[in-house]
Amino acid sequence: MLNRWDPFAEINRLQDQFRRAQDNGERASFAPAVNIFEDKEGIHLTAEVPGMKPEEVHVDVENRVLTISGERKLEKSEQKDGYHRIERSYGKFTRSFTLPDSVDGEKIVANLKDGVLAVLLPKRAVAQTKKISVNGS
Secondary structure (H helix, E strand, O other), rough: OOOOOOHHHHHHHHHHHHHHHHHHOOOOOOOOOOEEEOOOOOOEEEEEOOOHHHHEEEEEEEEOOEEEEEEOOOOOOOOOOEEEEOOOOOOEEEEEEOOOOOOOOOOEEEEOOOEEEEEEEOOOOOOOOOOOOOOOO
C-alpha cells in the first residue's frame, strides 16, 4: 500500500488549528511559517525563524519524520509612558513532517541565513530496471 505525502494537507491542518485557537481567545505561540517545494534535486523546505541563531534551531530525523524545533525568546520587553505592546510571537515550537520513501535521510542538509532555515531533502538514487531476456527451450 502506497501513501503519497501531501505537505499541503499538513499546512492546511496547522492553519485550521491556528484559526481555532484564535477563535477561542487563546494566544497562539510561535510557529514558523513553512514553504515546501520539490524539484529534480529533492524536496526543499524553508522555515521563517527571524532573530534565531543556528544553535537555537534543531533539525532531527527519526523513523522518516523530520522535526524542526527550537525556542524564540523575548529578549527585551519595553514599557514607555504607560503602554506595553508586543506583537511578535515567542516561545517553543516544533514542526514535524513525514518524509516520503524517496528522500535519502542520510544526506539531509540544513542552513540558516537571514532568518530563513533552508532544509534540502535529497532524493535517493532510483534503482534502474534491468531487462532480462527469456530463453525458450
